[in-house]
Amino acid sequence: MTILGKIREVVWGAPAATKAERHLIFKIDFFILTYVCLMYWCNYLDRANLNNAYVSGMREDLKFKGTQLNQINTIFYGGYLLGQIPNNIIMQRVRPRIWLPITCLCWGFFTLGTAFTTHPHQIMVIRFFQAFFEASCFVGVQWILGSWYKPSEIGKRTAIFTSSGLAGTMFSGIIQGGIVGSLNNRHGFAGWRWLFVIDFLITFPIAIYGFFFFPDTPLSTSARYLSEHERTLAVERLPEVTKPRGVLGWSLIRRVIASWHFWAFVLLWIANSNTEMYSSNAIFQLYLKSAKNPAYTTSQVNYIPTSVSGMGIVATLLLGWYSDYNPRRNRWHVGILLSLTAITSGALMLRPVTRAGRFAALILNGCQYAGQTTMFAWANDMMRGDDAKRSVVIACMNMFSIAVYMFWSILFYNATQGPDWFKGDWAMIAMGLFLLIVTIATFLLQRRQEKQEAQTDGFRDVQTHKEILQEDGKA
Template identity: 35%
Template sequence: MSKSTSAHILTEGGSQNPPSPPKSFSHEYNSDSQSAELGPDQRKRSWRSYIWDTLDKSPEERRFLFKLDAVILTLASLGYFIKYLDQVNITNAFVSGMKEDLKLFGNELNYVQTCWTVGYVIGEIPSNLLLTRIRPSIWIPACEVVWAVLTVLLAKCKTTTQVYVLRFFIGLAESVFYPGMQYIIGSWYRKDELAKRSCIFHASGAIGTMFSGYLMAAVHKNLAGVGGFKGWQWLFIIDTVISLPIAISGFFLMPDLPEITNAWYFSEDEIALAKERMHLEGRATRAPYTKAKFKKIFSSWHIYLLTALYIFFNNGNGASSQPAFQLWLKSKGHSITEVNTYPTITAAITVITTLIYAWTSDTVFRGARWPPIVFSGLVNIMIYSSLAAWNIPDGWKWACFLLAGFGGGISGLTFAWGHEICGDDNEERALVTGAMNEMAYVIQAWLPLLVWKQVEAPVYHKGYMTSIFIAVAMIATAFSIRFLHHKERAWKLTRQEQNA
């Protein structure tokens, strides 16, 4: 792409005038869109863009987005896949012999999960703030390597204390990945592109959960006893073998942010295009942290309500995030293979609904993020009301555990909403998205110890009742954010008109 072509694509008016969006950047936004209309050419979207948004863009922008998707979506999805693989493997190991071998007959599984969560919480916000100062291509892959190496050490644990310590440091290392990659995705993509990428990224975590179940079943059948290791020990070894190459590739492929990237696969014109796309989107670049900036951030509703929304999402899906399904299956006498593989159906449903939520949000709901969030909350109310009653037919109980996958697919949408709401302040965006994940896991550090106790499995009455109240609170918070965001954008528009 020549310099002159790039300049035309980016500004259509030369450097002497403020940049105006080209035709290839024009998209219709509804009242839920943060961005104002982006130029005079407000063409209707063709049916092709409802399948994939790049199909309506210029050849130059399509070529750039193809490269960007190939790198960011691959690194993000594979990285989140191994994060979940190395995070949920403890549950698969627990129901596959680790419980008996290490004599974990009390609430030790709760404590192991809490140790991971405490490490995750401690590392969350510092890691996300460091991403605004350290190249993500260094920081994120380094943390991936650390947690992969720590995972293999779990295979040699002989005591619960050793497991607690290792899980703490694994959580500490993993804390950077999800909010960090969401921050990077939000730094490269525009509003009409953001939800699909965020949700594809999030879906890879559910795929990691599925794969961990299949992997545990396979190693239990084929590797138990080989080399003197039990099946659950082989799970940790193989997880590390899978994780390390993916982690190391990030050092060479991660593109950092548009304003500092030196990725070898982008031309100078494509980097200029990336910067202009974010300029047209109103997405701010990096700036210093100041007292005034912190005051602005903490006096706004953004950080409080967006954080509350993610807290409710993250802690309201116990039927899938806790080993409720697995322990119920085990209590019914199912084999180790069945206990590990049947719950993967729930994860598969999460993958499917995650993608449906993303596409409908960007197309049917024209950029609105709240409808899928409210829908998932309503599904949660239905299934957790049934499970709280518990004395229901086994067929309906099966259905409830499987339908729990509907509640796990909105994480990407909540982060996309956060990026859009905080898009005009880079540091606020980093801090708010970090706080969303951070505080969700602060709650997760202690809530399961109260309502998801291992000794109360598989009934978990308190856990299911709590999930009902959380679903109601999530729906109310989503409507509150929608109302305040509308009000805020109307105020900004009025102010812009007055200034003009």
């Protein structure tokens, strides 16, 4: 094997055993990853733009008061919460190739509408409905990736997917910083309004691309670029699904609630996602906006926090690769590491010696985004036998974490508590400790499931051996 081949194996995993499977993986990587990454990139672009607009003139133009920004974010996540399960259930009946682009178009038009608002209350209404349609993206794609990729493949692909969202957050800050200097007051439009118009113009063609090229799931795909043999191979190369897409009914509720997967992974993602609070509540931007001696320019307020997304991208890619290196053993290691980075960032913010120390705490918190990759890859891997259950549990993970986020952000990370967010610092440390406990508990439950599966497989092997002996005796 050449040096380049060895590097490729370390970074991207060992190549498939057959030429046909290697061609299949290349095709699904290209058509699935390009669309889901572009969709998630514009999803975060359209979501993060509000925080960038707020510190770039929207607050003054629309006369925001008190915690209205936090109220808008809470309302946004209310719509996002309500959309989690319905969107994934809809995709059990409506082809993802149709539903995902439709939702992308819808949230794009709501983004455009924000450019023409004149009062914070109008933004509250728009962001609620925008969020409902945006809810399809993250959990829907996590389910799709689990439908196409093997356990040893999914972590790296999920890392690329989630990194594209962080790139959207970073790009939003860069766009807004550029708009302030080039488009502000062009044609009577303030710079922050242009941000929403430009974001819509980016979102629209991405949705159209999905209608034509997204391949649905292995069992339902009709993509012209996949041959009949490749469609069959896409199903056969994955672990067996005993309950395929669309098996709903009352039994689904029992299959979800009665399983350890629901309780463990929901608590795991509540803990992990709520250690992202410094990053997801624009604490860096708000801190820079309020800073004195020196004070930061509007462009700096937009540009400097992109370092948080940069840290998130690096951590996501590295930890996603690490989790795939040994899927059943390494994913819980990531949970332990992220609990430690959360505790450290909270402690640094609690007692920052210098301004540089506060910057370090806020940038370090970007590591928490890596949990989006590992925790959902872990859940996908443990529930491969039941497609509908896997879809609902993944949706519930995000739904319940958002339910906690909605009041957690108001209690500990609202705009009026800056620039120190003293209560939020203690809340970050506490959530990091909670993540540590739940990660260990989830790993122990995984070990128990593995032992049960090994016993079941052994019993089946014995039964098969007996049947062979009986057939030989008859012969």
